[in-house]
Each structure stands twice: as structure tokens, then as C-alpha cells.
Amino acid sequence: MYGYREVIWSGRTENCVPHGVTVLTNMRRVTLCFLLALSAFGQALTGPYSVKGTVRNTVSGEPVKNVLVVLERVPSANLPTDPAFQESGTPQTKSTISGAGGEFYFDGLPAGHYNCLARKPDFMPEDGSLRNPGTFVVPRSSGDGVVQLNLTPYGAIQGNVVNQFGEPLEYVLVIVRSIGTWDGERTTSEVAMVRTNNLGHFLVTRVLPGGYYVKVVGRDGGTETHIGPEKMHYASWESFAPAYFGGAADRASAAPIEIATGSLVQTDFRVDLQPAFRIRGKLEGYRLLEPLKFELLQGNEPGEPQRAVLDGITGEFEILDVLPGAYTLRAAQDKVRGEVAVTVASADLGDISIALAPGVTVNGSTHSLAAPSPLASAVSGGGQFRAACSVDLREHRRRESEFVGIPQAAGQFTIPDVFPGEYRVSIQCQGGYPLSASFGNIDLLTNPIITISKGATPTIEVACQPGGGSLKARFAAETPSEGAVLLVPSFPAFTGPVLQHPPFAVPATEPYEAIFSGLAPGQYSVYGLSKFEGVDFRDAAFLQSLSGGTTVRIEDGKTTEVVIEKISK
Secondary structure, three states: OOOEEEEEEOOEEEEEEOOOOHHHHHHHHHHHHHHHHHHHOOOOOOOOEEEEEEEEEOOOOOEOOOOEEEEEEEOOOOOOOOHHHHHHOOOOEEEEEOOOOOEEEEEEEOOEEEEEEEEOOOEEOOOOOOOOOOEEEEOOOOOOOOEEEEEEEOEEEEEEEEOOOOOEOOOEEEEEEEEEEEOOEEEEEEEEEEEOOOOOEEEEEEEOOEEEEEEEEEEOOOEEEEEOOEOOOOOOOOEOOOEEOOOOOOHHHOOOEEEOOOOEEEOOEEOOOEOOEEEEEEEEOOOOOOOOEEEEEOOOOOOOEOOEEEEOOOOEEEEEEEOOEEEEEEEEOOOEEEEEEEEEOOOOEEEEEEEOEEOEEEEEEEEEOOOOOHHHHHHOOOOOOOOEEEEEEEEOOOOOOEEEOEEOHHHEEEEEEEOOEEEEEEEEEEOEEEEEEEEOOEEOOOOOEEEEOOOOOOEEEEEEEEOOEEEEEEEOOOOOOEOEEEEEEOOOOOOOOEEEOOOOOOOOOOOOEEEEEEEOOEEEEEEEEOEOOOOOOOOHHHHHHOOOOEEEEEOOOOEEEEEEOOEEO
16 A cells, blocks of 8 residues: 655655555544643643633634643743742643634633743644734733634645556655755755655645745665565566656756645646666675665756665665666765766666765864954953864755864864765854865855865865954844844955844844844945845845845944844845
């Protein structure tokens, strides 16, 4: 049987549980969640007041029943010596389940400030912050009325996969990748991996609003590891070329889909089955019985799991369902990886050898220059002031792999197990700013993208200047609920662009001040943005599209203040 199971990953869903047990499984999950939640909120609240309210669907406006509603009493400036918080150290809470009309009721409440939160599967949880409209004070005035809580439903993606004859294809792997930004760079992240059932149907639930790519990549199965001659013998199987929704062969030409709250988007695929071949070979340096993944790479497309058979003792392998073409065949275990270029024509390919080897170690050093200003010297007590820097690597345009520098003695650091590829260098300094940074003959201040080659001995050198200037920026009017402040230097510097937004625990009505420190002296532009999400500030075209910025000059040892009058969309 083919169907789906439900796995939450960073707020997303992977659907792949046997069909026919989904409803029972979900009911048990919901019941368990409620029981755990109710047991977790056991501290009693006692007092003369009460609160009532309703929970509604933000899309349909209809009441939502069977919602876990949690009432939490929170500290406030008006209750600095509240014995309840002094004794317990944690906020007091009560919980209940909403009725058929979405109604809920709490009584026996003392005076104080409260958050009221709603939780239910298939609805996005409230953020739990003071920006939540469910925040109020007890006792309530007569004009406050009923507490209104809103739950926003997730979106969903479904579709069907058929061949050129209109016949449904089962066990086809479908991958969904979200579109977003990470550290100011446009990226995609895998959020769901599902397989079609016996009707060629797939479903991805609990999808957050945003842009997505949907791609079919072949038959699901991964790597089947066997011991000795006892292995599964797969019959020859036709395959099809990986394709994005809409028919594009690569992401650069694919059109993303937009998921809105509560929407169900249909993504159907029609693929052409073709005769497929196999690649046979052996792994050198294979670690016995450790998990291993094969990938067939073409162009700049991300590697996808490849159906394969592996002998867990000898390291002999067989890659299945390969269409004619030129590929890079990659095999990877925990800390070793190897790859080889292969070309499949009109027959099976044999005698391929892949040598698995550990990644290289990136070495480097950071050194602090002498304190340039009286302020820095004062901080150090008149002695030698030193600033500390950390250096990390992240795969360029990917969020999955990050490599952290490990400090050694005397400002030295190492970044172990870095595989060949393209990486972005990230440098963070405390008490100063990077004055210079290099990777061989590459100036990292102007180009932080580096390429790690197989067998190389790369070195990163960073010189950190103690001190720097500071900037305080605030909005002239009320801070937008999702607003942010973007600081852009007009010269090459690791101290920008930098994006800051208010913490979620800050009420929208309170003034917000963005504080930047350790800035390299020079000229900057300050922009107020209406939204902090999706700001790809490492894209030159995005920066050129901004308008209404305020020009400021940062000086060493001084703090500059600016008021943002105009907000960019």
C-alpha cells in the first residue's frame, strides 16, 4: 500500500503514512497533544474574575471547535512583586477546549496581565508574543466584550502523476522546496518529500504561506543495503526525466507556485517514460554498514536521493533507473564523500570506482590590531585592547550545510571536514570590525564567495580593528508590525548590509530602536522596511531598487542617531 505519513520539519510537513490509517493516526496524535498540553499547564489560578471568548477561522470566519486554549498570566510593570511569580518562577496558566461554537470560558482569575493562545493541528499557531491580539488585562472594562482569538489554516499542495498514456504512476518521489532568504541571500530549502500512492496521487499538508517549487524526480526507494548475495532483484523499470511543475527541466526556468493561507493548490504532472539503465561499480574507502546516499547531479540542480542497491560488506553498488545523459555520480557517508563523472548512452555502465575521502580542513588566523581610539583603550583599562572574531562557512545558496570555525591557540582556527564546493564566508567580530580578510588572493571584503578544491590547503586571514562606531535608528512614526531597519555601507565591509527587526516580545505600540555596533567608519545608508521577511539584501538589484534612505557617517568611538521618516515597501 502506498499513501503518506506525516512528519513535521521546521513547521512543514512530509506526508508518507500507509493509506487507511491516517485518520486514526491523526486522531491519536491530536488527543495525545491535548493531554500533554493539559498536563503541562497545571498551576492553578484563583481569583474573583472571569474571561470568555471565541476562536474563529481567519479565512472563512467560521468558529473553530476542539481548540486547545491556554490562558497565561504574565509579569507586568504594574505587578513587580507578584508573589505568584516569586514563588514559582514561571507564569501561572489555565487551559480548556473550545466548544462547538468555538466558545471558551475561564473563571477564578486574579487581576493581572494575560496572554490567551490557541492551538490546533492544521492551523498555524499564534506567535505567543505581546503582539498577540489575545493579550489583555483583568479585570476587563465592560466595553472590552468577548476575547476574539483567530486561527489561520495552513495551505496544502496536491497533485497527480501520470505517464504519456494518462496512466497513474505509483511510488514516484515528489519534492517540495520553499523559496526564502537566509542571511540576505535568496535560497530554497527542502520542506517535504512525498511519494505517490497507487492512484498516482500525492498530498502535502501544513504548508506555510509563500512561494514553492514542486518537482518529480523519479521512483522513490533510496539505497537498499544488503549483506552478501541476498539482495533485492529489481526488474528493469522505465524512468522519466526530473521535471518541475509546469514542465521545466531546471529551477532557473521553473515557475514557482504561491500558497496562501487555507488554499489547496493543484500541481499535476504528465511525464514521458523512457528505457532506463543501470550504473554498477564499487566504493573505495567505504565504511562498513554506515548509512550512505547516492546522488546523480546535472548542472546546478540540487542532488536528489537516488534509488540504488549496495553491498554492505564489499561496497559494490548498482544505481537504478538512469536515463541517457552526462552526470556527476556522488556517494556520501557521514564525514567522507566521493564523486565521479559518468556518461550513460544506450546500455548499462559498469566498473565505476568512487573513492570516498574526508573533506579538507580550512585553516586560518585572526589577529587584533592596536586600539586606535581613547575609547577602546579606556575599555581595556589602558592596556592592549583585543577584539575577537569568529569565521564560519556556509554552502553558497543552500541552508543545509554550515561549517563552524573552531578556535585554537593564539588566534588560530580550523574548519574541519569541508567538502569541495562553493561557500560564503561569514565573519563576526566582538569589540571591533574586520579591517581586512583574505582567502589566498581573494579579498573577502569585496567577494565573500570562495571555492574549496579537492586536496587543497586553503587559509583564511582576518585582521580585526578594535573599536568602531555605533548607530541608533528609530522610526519617526509607529514601528510597522513586521518592520525592519537595513544598514547598507557605501564601501566594501563585513559590517553590512545588516538587517535588524524588533523582537517579537516587543508590543507594536512601543517605540523600537535598532542598535548597530562595531561598525567600520565610513558612510552608510539607513532604510526603514515595511517587512523583514524576504529581504535579499545581498542582491545588488534589490539594493538599487531601494529609495528613501538616510545617509549617515559613522565615526570611530562615536554613536550616531537617526530618525527614519520614510518606509520602503
